[in-house]
Amino acid sequence: MIAGLAVGILAVVLLVITMNLAYGLDTSVISHNHNPVVTTIAGERTTELSLGQQAMIQISAHNNMATPQPFVVVVETRDGNGFTEYLAWQEGTAEADTDFEMQFSWTPRPTCEFYEDCEKREIRSFVLSSLVEPRALSAVSTKGSITVSGIPTEVPPLDQRYGVPLHNRIYNVTYSFHEGSGSIADIAVSRDARTLTLSVDTRQDSQLIMAIQKPLIDYTLDYTFSGNGTQSFELYVHADGGDTLFERFTDLRKGLVMYVVNIERGTEQVTLGARLL
Known part of the structure; x- marks a missing residue:
């Protein structure tokens, strides 16, 4: 069930990125207060992590509507080759004209080796109306320039x-x-x-x-x-x-x-x- 939802969410990721109108778009409903923020477990902001180190991704957004708004916040991390490493989502309801925050636990995993972009990460976040007949409520917010140490990036000698x-x-x-x-x-x-x-x-x-x-x-x-x-x-x-x-x-x-x-x-x-x- 979870795997099926992940596939469905990933499909919507592509729809949002390409601004496909099949599900409908109203990206003015929710606005991000700032780009995704990565912190250590101790709460310190960082752009440098180690392989296997647990971190937190913080999302802060605002409901621009005058009525409560159900939502699904989707967070995705990609490596330097554009491959999705991590995909998660949380559901909730934002009160009228208020800020809300979400936190996601993320532990970087290796997606590839022997290539310099394997250690790079970009975080992407956006908001949907629901998981059933989803409608994009926000634009995509991104945070790049994150590096994950401990991944081999040098090709061993081909002898x-x-x-x-x-x-x-x-x-x-x-x-x-x-x-x-x-x-x-x-x-x-x-x-x-x-x-x-x-x-x-x-x-x-x-x-x-x-x-x-x-x-x-x-x-x-x-x-x-x-x-x-x-x-x-x-x-x-x-x-x-x-x-x-x-x-x-x-x-x-x-x-x-x-x-x-x-x-x-x-x-x-x-x-x-x-x-x-």
Whole structure:
């Protein structure tokens, strides 16, 4: 039930951000007195937290109506890549023409690793009329420039290499196992299937980190169509018998695309692919 509500609230987050009128907007009903405030448990304001450190998010707003107003305050935290880390909401009723405050307990969690934006956080808050047929009652209020220490942001040395021949050139895939150990035994490229498949031999459950030269990724995974342009597609990673979570970063300066994938012990086929939506 909670997971379903979270999905629904997240959908409304997108609606509010894009100012979609499907649910109706009346953002003058509630106004924020100030942007979200982050404090320690001791009540001290801060913009620097440690991974796993409990903090409080304080929201202060005003009901501009001359009558009591039911509301739902929604708070979301995002990392530097725009991924939602935390989503919560509280319901209440504000008296006519009065201020009200809400507090949310937040403990930062890692959303990614090996990327400088993984330690950045932005807090977003807005007010809805209800969770059923929600109507936006306020604009989105944000607080950025929050950092979370304790998250690895430096890529470990990629000390292994596999060369992929393509068009009379060798494109290198450099890699290492951040957790565990192993090796890549083979890499097969299929432009027709839009896949790059690795045969990986691991001695224990492992986290594979690899940097692939961008021309190799562009050749295999990018969909390009003539006529009406590029059709929508999604990138995926298939490992351990099914779709698996992964991280993907592009370093345009070095012309590299980096993947971080968790794989199980043994010999596995890890497929990087693109499929139509």
